Amino acid sequence: MKTLTLQPIAKVEGVVHLPGSKSISNRALLLAALAKGTTRITNLLDSDDVSHMLNALTALGVQYSLSDDKTVCDITGIAGVFQHTEPLELFLGNAGTAMRPLTAALAVSNVDVTLTGEPRMYERPIGHLVDALQQWNADVEYLQQKDYPPLRIRGKALAGGKISIDGSVSSQFLTAVLMTAPLLSGDSEIVISGELVSKPYIDITLALMARFGVTVQNNNYQSFVVKGNQQYQSPGEFLVEGDASSASYFLAAAAIKGGTIKVTGIGKNAVQGDIHFADALEAMGATVDWGYDYISVTRNQLKGIDRDYNAIPDAAMTIATTALFAQGPTAIRNVYNWRVKETDRLAAMATELRKVGAEVEEGEDYIVITPPTILKHASIATYNDHRMAMCFSLVALSDTAVTIEDPDCTRKTFPQYFEVFSTLSTPA
Numbered sequence: 001m002k003t004l005t006l007q008p009i010a011k012v013e014g015v016v017h018l019p020g021s022k023s024i025s026n027r028a029l030l031l032a033a034l035a036k037g038t039t040r041i042t043n044l045l046d047s048d049d050v051s052h053m054l055n056a057l058t059a060l061g062v063q064y065s066l067s068d069d070k071t072v073c074d075i076t077g078i079a080g081v082f083q084h085t086e087p088l089e090l091f092l093g094n095a096g097t098a099m100r101p102l103t104a105a106l107a108v109s110n111v112d113v114t115l116t117g118e119p120r121m122y123e124r125p126i127g128h129l130v131d132a133l134q135q136w137n138a139d140v141e142y143l144q145q146k147d148y149p150p151l152r153i154r155g156k157a158l159a160g161g162k163i164s165i166d167g168s169v170s171s172q173f174l175t176a177v178l179m180t181a182p183l184l185s186g187d188s189e190i191v192i193s194g195e196l197v198s199k200p201y202i203d204i205t206l207a208l209m210a211r212f213g214v215t216v217q218n219n220n221y222q223s224f225v226v227k228g229n230q231q232y233q234s235p236g237e238f239l240v241e242g243d244a245s246s247a248s249y250f251l252a253a254a255a256i257k258g259g260t261i262k263v264t265g266i267g268k269n270a271v272q273g274d275i276h277f278a279d280a281l282e283a284m285g286a287t288v289d290w291g292y293d294y295i296s297v298t299r300n301q302l303k304g305i306d307r308d309y310n311a312i313p314d315a316a317m318t319i320a321t322t323a324l325f326a327q328g329p330t331a332i333r334n335v336y337n338w339r340v341k342e343t344d345r346l347a348a349m350a351t352e353l354r355k356v357g358a359e360v361e362e363g364e365d366y367i368v369i370t371p372p373t374i375l376k377h378a379s380i381a382t383y384n385d386h387r388m389a390m391c392f393s394l395v396a397l398s399d400t401a402v403t404i405e406d407p408d409c410t411r412k413t414f415p416q417y418f419e420v421f422s423t424l425s426t427p428a
């Protein structure tokens, strides 16, 4: 297996032009594909998760062209639902932002599609989404195990109506039904049961739907009303914000070992909830400067804090390794759904943090990290989880090297991560 050893880093400094947001890229591609008109998407992310969405759109007959660096996509919308007469199999890797929204959009299309993925995708539940779609009378079948992909979807026209959806495991299920609701022949009301997790991702969904001409009535995140029989409209040009989750590693590095690092492509008005990772860093003691198109962070002595991170589960992983450099314990709470992401992230995080010497308490939905006085060199298993690889790069901001196993797993959302990280770093 390939490994990457990062030697101790004395200082980090510089400017990072962030690659496009994964969450926004995949939403924009799907909405542009369904819309009337041609959309030019710029600053599109080039990564595995986005390739899976693009490949699916190709197989479904959507016409688009990509620039050489794959960050500009001109896409001609189909002005309605997908039409494909032959049965299709679409492989979606481990991309939640492809699997969940496509499941819903295909259920209302003229298709007979099997959705497959990597082995881990078959361990990530999708039952709450399928339950919701079945209330609209969708035909979605589990091919192996109830509540999990792979799925067979025999799409057909759906009439809409009132449904309830469990929001307690993933917001992507609600995102999927919201984006599909305008395509139904009648109006819909979507009622949330359970605590809605990862709420800011719903704001991304609603903001993108609005850019493509569809407004949703949001009743305080308890229920949503969407008019049926609508067509998405191309906004013409669509610029993807920089990825706020990807920004977290650089901002944390500055907080730990800056120098100042400035990330561009996101700022105080960004639609992504993960920009509020910077608030957590500020609460830990870092100095944060916010502009409209940048966030910059400068080092201070950090202290451990105790917080609920349900709204920013992805960036919260970066707090777990930042905690190694804080005084006192850091608690990351209300992140139960870490267990159903790329790996069981609570278990993986606890195991790997212990390898570098941290004292870790792992609960069902939380983790408390107490840093050691001196970090130990370790070979960090990454569990095919891009965020495990990126988070643990921060260990090199100590007097100790760190070895990252399978560093290429960052290709899910940030293939160039380690190159960018090294350009900011001055060796000790």
Ligand SMILES: O=C(O)C1=C[C@@H](OP(=O)(O)O)[C@@H](O)[C@H](O)C1
Pocket: 022, 023, 024, 096, 097, 169, 170, 171, 172, 175, 197, 198, 201, 313, 314, 337
């Ligand atoms: O809608 C999205 O783009 C995402 C929502 C979040 O998932 P959950 O809602 O499952 O927490 C997040 O972790 C994921 O990386 C992207």
Ligand SMILES: C=C(OP(=O)(O)O)C(=O)O
Pocket: 094, 095, 096, 097, 314, 341, 342, 387, 413
């Ligand atoms: C949870 C993640 O991905 P997905 O979109 O596959 O859910 C992630 O990127 O951290």
